[in-house]
Every structure is written in structure tokens, then in C-alpha cells.
Amino acid sequence: xxxxxSPRPALTARAAGLIGCERCGKVAPMGQAACGRxxxxxxxxxxxxxxxxxxxLIAGIIVYIPANIYPMLYTNTLTSRHxxxxxxxxxxxxxxxxxxxxxxxxxxSVLIPIGKFVVIGYLAFAVRARAVPARRRRAMHxxxxxxxxxxxxxxxxxxxxxxxxxxxxxxxxxxxxxGIAAACFALSVAMTMLAARAxxxxxxxxxxxxxx
Amino acid sequence: xxxxAPYRRADEVPLQLPLDxxxxxxxxxxxxxxxxxxxxxxxxxxxxxxxxxAPKTDAYTRIVVLAATAVILMVAALFFPFLELNAxxxxxxxxxxxxxxxxxxxxxxxxxxxxxxxxxLIPLTxxxxxxxxxxxxVVGRRPWPRARGxxxxxxxxxxxxMAEIFIVGVAVALVKIVELxxxxxxxxxxxFAALVLVSALKDNFMCRQSIWISLDRRGPR
Numbered sequence: 001x002x003x004x005x006s007p008r009p010a011l012t013a014r015a016a017g018l019i020g021c022e023r024c025g026k027v028a029p030m031g032q033a034a035c036g037r038x039x040x041x042x043x044x045x046x047x048x049x050x051x052x053x054x055x056x057l058i059a060g061i062i063v064y065i066p067a068n069i070y071p072m073l074y075t076n077t078l079t080s081r082h083x084x085x086x087x088x089x090x091x092x093x094x095x096x097x098x099x100x101x102x103x104x105x106x107x108x109s110v111l112i113p114i115g116k117f118v119v120i121g122y123l124a125f126a127v128r129a130r131a132v133p134a135r136r137r138r139a140m141h142x143x144x145x146x147x148x149x150x151x152x153x154x155x156x157x158x159x160x161x162x163x164x165x166x167x168x169x170x171x172x173x174x175x176x177x178x179g180i181a182a183a184c185f186a187l188s189v190a191m192t193m194l195a196a197r198a199x200x201x202x203x204x205x206x207x208x209x210x211x212x
Numbered sequence: 213x214x215x216x217a218p219y220r221r222a223d224e225v226p227l228q229l230p231l232d233x234x235x236x237x238x239x240x241x242x243x244x245x246x247x248x249x250x251x252x253x254x255x256x257x258x259x260x261x262x263x264x265x266a267p268k269t270d271a272y273t274r275i276v277v278l279a280a281t282a283v284i285l286m287v288a289a290l291f292f293p294f295l296e297l298n299a300x301x302x303x304x305x306x307x308x309x310x311x312x313x314x315x316x317x318x319x320x321x322x323x324x325x326x327x328x329x330x331x332x333l334i335p336l337t338x339x340x341x342x343x344x345x346x347x348x349x350v351v352g353r354r355p356w357p358r359a360r361g362x363x364x365x366x367x368x369x370x371x372x373x374m375a376e377i378f379i380v381g382v383a384v385a386l387v388k389i390v391e392l393x394x395x396x397x398x399x400x401x402x403x404f405a406a407l408v409l410v411s412a413l414k415d416n417f418m419c420r421q422s423i424w425i426s427l428d429r430r431g432p433r
Binding site: 010011012013014016018019020021022023024025026027028029037038039040077078089092093096098101104105138141145148152153155156157158159160162163164165166167168169170171173174178180182183186190193197201202204205206 | 231232234235236237238239240241242243258259260261264295297299300302303304306310311312313314319320322323324326327330331360361363364367371372374377378380381382383384385387388389390391392393395420421424427428
């Protein structure tokens with residue numbers, strides 16, 4: 001039984017004079033500060049949600065720039081010295097013929113971060129501008145869920161750097177050191193995860209006329 | 213399609229009901245009157261489709277057993293060699309700790325701490341918190357003091373536990389290194405891979421909503 005798509009608008013906790021807990025779903029009378037079941041702070045709508053989203057998002061975009069300019073790792077072997085950026089690492093993988101792994105790294109380190117910037121920015125912009133046609137609401141909600149779920153997978157490249165620099169310590173034969181971009185990239189991923197989590201998804205649904 | 217339990221339309225919720233029978237969808241705020249959803253069934257939000265509750269048979273026993281298994285595997289993964297590298301007569305063994313701490317030194321120390329937290333500390337904390345919160349429920353006792361706090365901690369930390377992402381990172385690193393040297397996988401690698409599987413299986417049995425309701429019904433904080 002699935003009543004989605006029913007024409008009648010839903011009764012929200014807020015419209016009923018209640019606050020729903022975002023962590024455990026329990027409802028409390030409006031004005032209560034903490035959930036009686038799980039102890040989480042209660043907010044009918046999180047105050048300053050969109051400001052927090054913009055702050056984390058902009059910070060995440062800013063640190064993503066040095067993450068791409070500076071080297072992720074320095075490789076020294078007997079015959080060569082090499083420093084690799086994110087994109088450089090992907091190109092190396094393509095040259096080795098490891099296309100599948102190249103795609104994995106490209107998706108995790110380039111596609112997902114940039115996609116997240118765009119989607120989170122769009123959601124925050126659309127909600128503030130109230131530019132959400134009713135038929136797009138479910139699509140927006142889906143985007144929010146995907147961004148929230150997928151963002152953490154960008155960390156792959158940071159772990160690759162950590163493993164390589166732990167393992168490849170063979171003195172003069174070969175050694176790998178991490179570069180500053182690894183820290184910038186990890187920060188960028190963490191900040192965009194926080195941006196996605198700062199977004200209050202109830203704002204998407206508040207735009208339904210009945211909730212006014 | 214998921215089998216969903218019957219529930220009333222949200223706009224027919226009789227508001228004189230005690231608040232305990234109402235659930236607000238955590239994602240879209242729609243109210244639902246959800247009394248008892250039988251095990252093996254699930255209920256989804258009629259507005260945004262988020263699964264509200266999906267209780268599973270024997271879930272708490274399975275979660276506790278799987279979390280305990282994961283703790284043991286994590287300890288094993290920490291103390292056995294993870295990967296071993298051979299090149300040109302040189303060899304280097306690395307444990308998970310080494311991987312976490314390799315980036316330390318100067319500027320990159322905070323990154324080392326973050327990596328150690330994401331792959332060791334946070335997953336371990338979650339497993340222990342889940343065991344603490346759910347063990348009394350398994351044996352039919354009242355929850356231990358601060359069981360709800362422990363379960364909340366496990367829930368808050370969930371997105372930051374990145375053991376499964378680390379394993380993918382290891383796979384990518386192995387491909388990158390093949391040109392340079394030969395690598396052999398140590399016992400800790402297999403322990404960690406098993407931990408990832410066990411942890412995913414455990415999440416499959418987790419229904420946060422049912423756990424909150426059980427913790428609420430069985431006793432005080």
C-alpha cells in the first residue's frame with residue numbers, strides 16, 4: 001500500500017502544533033527543547049539551516065581548489081622523482097591501462113565532489129527562492145538523499161595516499177610521501193558532508209501550499 | 213515492491229491519541245499514526261517514501277553478535293600485518309596503524325589523526341556502543357544506564373565510519389603500486405575485509421525506529 005502521489009496534502013507535525021524529532025521520529029509539543037526519547041535537540045525547522053549549508057559549501061569549494069593544484073603524493077624512486085595531483089593520478093592509471101580503477105578514482109575524486117557542489121547549491125538556492133514546482137519536489141528530495149549517501153565515498157583518494165605512503169618506504173629504492181593536497185581534499189570532503197547534513201530536508205516539503 | 217503495513221492516512225490522524233503513537237517523518241515532517249508494525253513488514257512515509265520502520269526478526273541478537281564479531285576482527289586487523297611490499301631486495305611491512313599514521317609529521321598530523329579516527333576509532337566506537345545499548349534487550353533486561361545516549365552516539369557517528377571506503381582505497385592503492393613492487397596481503401587485510409562484510413550485514417538488520425521504541429518501552433534512560 002503506497003499512498004504517495006495522493007492529491008491531498010499531508011498533515012505535518014508543524015501544522016499540528018508538534019515538533020518531530022529528526023533522529024527518532026517521536027513527536028513532542030511545540031516549544032519542547034529536547035526529545036524525550038533520544039535526547040536530541042528539537043527544532044521544528046532547524047534555525048539557520050541554509051546559512052550553515054552555504055558556509056560549509058563555500059568552505060568546501062575553496063579548499064577543493066588547492067586540493068587539485070598541489071600534489072597529493074611525492075614518489076621518489078632510484079630513477080625518478082614524481083609528484084602527482086588528483087587528475088595526474090587518474091591519467092597515470094589510464095596510461096597503465098587500469099581503466100576501471102581510473103573510472104573509480106575519477107568518480108570519487110572529481111565527479112562526486114563537483115556534483116555535490118552543484119546539487120547542494122541548487123537545493124539551497126531553490127528552497128530559498130521558493131522556486132520548486134510541486135512535481136519536482138520528489139526529485140529534489142531524491143537528490144538530497146543521494147548526495148547525503150554518496151558524499152563519504154570521495155574519501156577513497158585520501159585513503160589511497162595514506163596506504164601508499166605507509167607501504168612504500170623502501171629507502172632509496174622507492175618512497176612515497178603525502179602532499180598537502182591530501183589534507184585539503186579530506187577537508188573538502190568533510191566540509192561538503194557537513195553542508196549536506198546542515199540542510200534541513202523538511203524545507204523542501206514546506207513549499208507545499210497547504211503548509212503555507 | 214516492499215510490503216508495507218496498513219496505516220491511516222496522515223490527514224486522518226486522530227490527534228487526541230497519545231503522542232507516543234505518532235511518528236513524524238524525520239525527512240519531510242509528515243505525521244503518521246504507526247502503532248505496531250509486525251516483524252518482516254515495513255512502513256514508508258506516504259509523502260516522501262522514506263522507510264519509517266522495518267522491524268526484522270531476531271534483529272537485536274543478530275546485531276549484537278555481528279557487532280561483537282566486528283570488534284574481534286578489528287582487534288585482529290590492528291595487530292597482524294596488513295600488507296607487505298617487496299622490491300629490489302627490500303621489503304616493508306605495514307599495519308593498519310602505519311597506514312593511519314603514515315601521513316603524520318608537521319602539517320599533515322591532523323590528517324593522520326582524522327584517518328585513524330575514520331577507519332579505526334569511529335567504527336570501533338560504534339560497534340561497542342551498539343553492543344552496550346542492545347545487549348540488555350537481547351537477554352530481556354532493562355536497558356543499561358545511558359543506553360539511549362550510546363545508541364544516539366552510534367547513530368550520529370554512522371556517516372563517519374569509513375571502513376568500507378578504506379577497503380576500496382586499498383584496492384586502488386594495490387593497482388597503483390603494481391608497477392613499482394610486488395605486494396602480498398597479510399592476515400589483517402582479510403580480517404578487515406571480513407569486518408566490512410560483517411558490518412554491512414549488521415546494518416541490514418538495523419531498524420533505528422524499532423530500536424528507539426524498544427529502548428523507550430523497556431525502561432528509563
